[in-house]
Amino acid sequence: MRFCYRCGISEEEGGPLINGLCQVCFRKENPILLLPGEINTELCQNCGSYKKRGVWIDPQNYELDALIFEVAENALLEAIEDSLDKVREFDVVDWEELEEVEEIPVGKAFVAFRVLDYHIEHFPAIIVYEIRVKARIHELQVEPHDETVTTTVYIRQTVCPRCQKFLAGYYEAILQVRVEDREFTKEEREEITKLVQEKVDEIMQRDRMGFIQDTIEKEEGIDFYMGSTSAARKLANAIREKYGGVISEAYELVGLDRQTSKEVYRTSVTIRLPKFRKGDVVEDRHGRVYRVESVDGKGMRLKNLETWESDHFDWKTVKREKIDLAEHEERKALLMGQTPTEAQFMDMETYETFEVRKPKEKLEDGEVYKIVKVKGRLYIKEKEGGE
Ligand SMILES: [Zn+2]
Ligand SMILES: [Zn+2]
Incomplete structure (x- = not known):
């Protein structure tokens, strides 16, 4: 007959013995949750960031109360993880859920925590947690470990290195x-x-x-x-x-x-x-005149003012075709009437009437158009106030 060397109970009654200890003494001699009674952590008063495993990270919450709990929980979980070195893995579960946990494989722990008390109106903010762990660390264990401890997390304010630099x-x-x-x-x-x-x-x-x-x-x-x-x-x-x-x-x-x-x-x-902007009047090396419709990273969309066809020109083509701002005069004129190829306008300032070769598109009589003159030739640039 073997007996527990600590309490003297027989193996029959308190066994099976593990390394000479009865079940109860084995659990007592090998506690798994060794949390400090006090955990200290800090958050940046400027940006709310805090250290996760030594690295400053931005918070999930920016509302102060929620942020304080986020920072405290992070510090608590890091401390729990550090203390649970007798198990290979652990799951964090709800407090009520942990009550139900019975089957625990060797090397695994289940952890739950809850807030017992808190004072977060000013810094350092203080949150008291109760933590319960169930775990099994030896295959001869009949009952799992079931430990409950309390710890207090203190959250202080600081300025993170990034904000120190920013503020400086x-x-x-x-x-x-x-x-x-x-x-x-x-x-x-x-x-x-x-x-x-x-x-x-x-x-x-x-x-x-x-x-x-x-x-x-x-x-x-x-x-x-x-x-x-x-x-x-x-x-x-x-x-x-x-x-x-x-x-x-x-x-x-x-x-x-x-x-x-x-x-x-x-x-x-x-x-x-780029030099060019939407609405600019430009000209290529052949003397073709365009209106810039849009400019982007790849090039620009140009509308040929003779045909009113529009095309995208990449920057290489813009350079090769020597497309550049065209010297021009611009005036506004009312469309009086049109034939398939000509449009009759009246200048809005001088009331002078004149004709312009028109594109295939139908224009709207009675509307005001912008007319540009490039190298003595007239072009209909666009409808006033339109695209
Ligand atoms: Zn014992
Ligand atoms: Zn900061």
Whole structure:
């Protein structure tokens, strides 16, 4: 007959013995949930991020109460995971669900936790948790481990490294938005700024340093001071995709890193928007006249003002065909009448009447059209106020 060496119970009564211990003493000698009574964690008071396994991440919740519980639960689960080193895996289940758990394979634990008490009106926020674990760690175990402990999580405020840099005015790159050979209009500036802001929100989900430190409006364009070079590049690409243009980069030595004594460069990413805009009148090397219908990353859609046929020209073709702004005069005129090939107009200012060769499309009598004159020849550009 064998006996438990700790409590003296016989194997018949308290067995089977595991390493000389009865079932109860084996569980007592080998507790599996060794949580500290106090767990400390912190969140960034500026952006709400917190550390998950040592890496700063953005929170799921931005509402403060929910955020505090999110941060506390993360710290609690990390502590539970660290303490459960006698099992290979564990599942987190609801408190009520754990009550029902009976069949537990060796090497597995089921964990549940609930809030006993909390004070989150000010920092440090305090949440008291009760944690219960059921587990089996030895194949001779009849009853599983069933342990309940309480711990208190303290959540303090700090400023994450990213926000420290942001608040100190740090930037790594400048995104410069410029235009080619023309004025940068207010509408365009607003559109680009909006696009940049939307894209930054997207980038920040992956690149925490992708923030805009500062935006500076200049006569020649807009400068965005960016926390990361890759974010500046992504933004330049997003702008090019939508509006076309050419991207270039320049580097400036700004000093030495005091810790690594490596040279530190600052990158300027410049996107130069194309010279052409929707509504421009352009001309190719053969003297064909077009109206620019749209501009994008690949090229532009041009409407031949003689035939009113429209086609997409990629940037290579635009260059090869020497398409450029056409010097022209523009006036508004009322359509008085038309034949299959001619349209009669009356100038809205001078009341002078004149004829213009018209495209096959039917025009609308009594409507006002914009008429352009290029190299002495008249073209119907578009209906006033229309596309
Ligand atoms: Zn015993
Ligand atoms: Zn932060």
